Amino acid sequence: MRLQDRIALVTGAGSGIGQAIATLFAQEGATIVVADRVLERAQTTVELIQAAGGVALAVVVDVAQKEAVDHLAAQALTHYGRVDILVNNAAISDGDDILTIDEATWDRNLNIVLKSVYLCAKAVLPSMIEQQRGAIINIASVNGLTGLGEEPYSAAKAGVINLTQNMALKYGKYNVRTNVICPGTIHTPIWNRVLEKDPQVLEKLAKWYPLGRVGQPDDIAKAALYLASEDAAWVTGTTLTVDGGLMAGNFRMNQALQGEGE
Numbered sequence: 246m247r248l249q250d251r252i253a254l255v256t257g258a259g260s261g262i263g264q265a266i267a268t269l270f271a272q273e274g275a276t277i278v279v280a281d282r283v284l285e286r287a288q289t290t291v292e293l294i295q296a297a298g299g300v301a302l303a304v305v306v307d308v309a310q311k312e313a314v315d316h317l318a319a320q321a322l323t324h325y326g327r328v329d330i331l332v333n334n335a336a337i338s339d340g341d342d343i344l345t346i347d348e349a350t351w352d353r354n355l356n357i358v359l360k361s362v363y364l365c366a367k368a369v370l371p372s373m374i375e376q377q378r379g380a381i382i383n384i385a386s387v388n389g390l391t392g393l394g395e396e397p398y399s400a401a402k403a404g405v406i407n408l409t410q411n412m413a414l415k416y417g418k419y420n421v422r423t424n425v426i427c428p429g430t431i432h433t434p435i436w437n438r439v440l441e442k443d444p445q446v447l448e449k450l451a452k453w454y455p456l457g458r459v460g461q462p463d464d465i466a467k468a469a470l471y472l473a474s475e476d477a478a479w480v481t482g483t484t485l486t487v488d489g490g491l492m493a494g495n496f497r498m499n500q501a502l503q504g505e506g507e
């Protein structure tokens with residue numbers, strides 16, 4: 246058990262990557278605060294954890310709202326007394342052309358993706374500093390590393406990477422480690438809207454990946470487990486790219502130069 250007796254708060258834990266992180270952390274001995282905007286989703290994850298013999302609490306939150314985040318942190322502290330691990334995972338992506346995105350949509354992306362990291366960290370850091378131990382894991386994206394479209398989402402994810410680095414510098418002296426994971430394409434419900442329009446989209450995208458497939462939520466959960474555990478005791482400020490090789494170079498161009506691919 247790599248997270249025995251740890252208290253972990255995971256946002257967006259009602260679906261996809263957040264659910265995989267919450268259930269894996271619970272299997273490894275952590276008690277989980279399952280935070281999500283949608284109660285039924287949070288409850289589903291809690292039921293999965295409980296069915297496997299774990300302990301979890303569902304809390305409804307909009308991570309973009311300070312009062313809601315403060316309430317979430319208060320629930321965690323009231324029930325369990327501290328937060329050892331925070332995973333900032335909740336996000337949305339909406340809009341991909343600044344000529345057509347309205348201001349409200351831009352703000353919504355930035356608030357849910359980036360401001361949420363500030364709000365959640367601010368709410369749990371005092372408890373981590375007090376106990377001189379904490380692990381914060383932010384889920385960004387390969388979109389935060391290079392130009393892949395989805396402009397407001399991607400700009401916010403780039404902000405998450407930079408915020409992670411600054412938090413690592415500031416809070417290392419309290420033994421609070423802050424790291425960020427950049428996933429490539431992961432098959433989760435976030436793709437449902439796109440899959441409705443193009444059911445083959447994930448097979449098409451797989452061709453851009455040197456490892457020949459898109460990722461699964463567990464690929465990211467295992468990376469998060471490493472960063473949350475004592476195995477990463479001397480790791481802070483790191484950007485861990487978990488992307489089947491997407492960011493290693495231009496795979497399709499390399500294939501074309503070798504006379505391979507389509």
Ligand SMILES: NC(=O)c1ccc[n+]([C@@H]2O[C@H](COP(=O)([O-])OP(=O)(O)OC[C@H]3O[C@@H](n4cnc5c(N)ncnc54)[C@H](O)[C@@H]3O)[C@@H](O)[C@H]2O)c1
Pocket residue numbers: 256257258259260261262263280281282283286306307308309333334335336337357384385386387427428429430431432433434435436
């Ligand atoms: N799936 C991918 O291809 C992919 C790739 C790179 C990065 N990511 C990142 O991984 C994380 C998880 O994505 P996913 O694919 O599992 O998405 P998902 O849509 O399956 O799950 C996201 C969860 O977050 C919740 N949520 C949304 N807005 C919220 C809010 N304001 N407050 C609280 N909860 C909210 C949703 O209800 C949902 O349960 C996100 O940060 C996403 O940007 C995903």
